[in-house]
Amino acid sequence: MASVSGSCICKKVAYTYTGEPTLKAVCHCRECQKLTGSSYTYNFLIPRENFKWTSGTPKAGKFVQEIGVEVDYSFCPDCGTVLIKQSEADMFKPFFLVQAGTIDGDEFKTKPDAELWTSRKVEWIDALNGVEQKAQFT
Numbered sequence: 001m002a003s004v005s006g007s008c009i010c011k012k013v014a015y016t017y018t019g020e021p022t023l024k025a026v027c028h029c030r031e032c033q034k035l036t037g038s039s040y041t042y043n044f045l046i047p048r049e050n051f052k053w054t055s056g057t058p059k060a061g062k063f064v065q066e067i068g069v070e071v072d073y074s075f076c077p078d079c080g081t082v083l084i085k086q087s088e089a090d091m092f093k094p095f096f097l098v099q100a101g102t103i104d105g106d107e108f109k110t111k112p113d114a115e116l117w118t119s120r121k122v123e124w125i126d127a128l129n130g131v132e133q134k135a136q137f138t
Contacts, residue, residue, distance in 0.1 A: 008081035013056030029117035042100035
């Protein structure tokens with residue numbers, strides 16, 4: 001299995017994972033918009049057992065998504081880069097949601113499988129062709 005590495009912008013917190021993402025999803029929910037200061041996040045769902053921190057110790061934050069899903073996120077205490085999200089909600093429990101932009105190689109350039117929370121998508125972003133569109137998570 002190929003190993004993929006990633007890190008925050010200052011490179012003090014780093015990780016690796018093995019295998020292919022179970023799902024690659026763009027999320028347009030308001031909480032992801034606020035978390036990143038952008039219009040969406042690009043998430044690779046990686047089985048938790050395939051992920052490990054390789055350097056540094058991330059800090060933890062938490063938010064409650066508008067449908068009541070509690071989400072924890074890990075970020076660099078120095079530069080603030082959010083690296084992963086996770087939740088104990090059934091749909092996310094087996095996974096870490098790796099923030100694709102933190103991946104060191106070109107793996108993040110692959111097309112997503114789904115767009116989530118399209119009901120919150122900003123109007124100037126068009127639906128991605130051939131990508132499943134979901135108004136919320138399901």
